Amino acid sequence: MSIEFRDPVIRTAPMPSDCNNNGDIFGGWVLSQMDMAGGIMAARRAKGRTVTVAVEAMTFHQPIKVGDVVSIYGEIERVGRTSVAVKLTTIVTRKLDPEEIKVTEGIYVFVAIDDNGKPRPVDQ
Numbered sequence: 001m002s003i004e005f006r007d008p009v010i011r012t013a014p015m016p017s018d019c020n021n022n023g024d025i026f027g028g029w030v031l032s033q034m035d036m037a038g039g040i041m042a043a044r045r046a047k048g049r050t051v052t053v054a055v056e057a058m059t060f061h062q063p064i065k066v067g068d069v070v071s072i073y074g075e076i077e078r079v080g081r082t083s084v085a086v087k088l089t090t091i092v093t094r095k096l097d098p099e100e101i102k103v104t105e106g107i108y109v110f111v112a113i114d115d116n117g118k119p120r121p122v123d124q
């Protein structure tokens with residue numbers, strides 16, 4: 001299903017306090033939002049706790065600005081023995097403009113962990 005017809009995992013609006021020294025939204029803010037979106041998807045897929053082990057192929061295509069509505073879409077990219085990779089794409093709309101702009105994408109890898117923080121198998 002294409003992005004336009006799916007629900008985002010997270011939809012939010014950044015605040016002026018989320019800006020960097022250029023006045024755009026700080027990259028760390030969006031990385032964190034993507035981590036949360038991927039963490040929700042991975043925890044659902046792994047049916048329990050997961051931790052982020054790696055971020056692969058992260059690209060910042062366009063800046064995010066105050067006033068943007070930020071939507072993060074996710075899809076499961078692959079499932080390993082203990083890991084779940086989630087492809088995350090961030091789309092914004094700017095103020096009242098309905099145009100959807102892809103601003104970031106990346107693949108976040110999560111590992112399912114047990115109560116001792118050790119990797120545990122994910123149902124295939």
Ligand SMILES: CCCCCCCCCCCCCCCC(=O)SCCNC(=O)CCNC(=O)[C@H](O)C(C)(C)COP(=O)(O)OP(=O)(O)OC[C@H]1O[C@@H](n2cnc3c(N)ncnc32)[C@H](O)[C@@H]1OP(=O)(O)O
Pocket residue numbers: 035036037039040043044047048049050051052053054079080081082083084109111113117118119
């Ligand atoms: C129930 C529903 C609830 C729903 C509602 C929940 C809501 C919930 C929302 C939370 C949203 C916040 C999400 C933030 C999540 C953090 O902020 S987590 C904090 C940051 N991360 C950490 O602190 C993790 C620190 N690292 C570790 O503890 C250990 O390295 C780990 C991750 C447990 C792995 O341990 P290890 O012994 O090194 O594991 P190892 O067996 O070598 O590898 C395990 C798997 O990882 C893969 N892997 C290892 N390194 C890499 C790498 N560099 N690249 C790719 N893959 C790798 C391996 O290939 C292997 O995969 P499989 O082949 O088994 O599939």
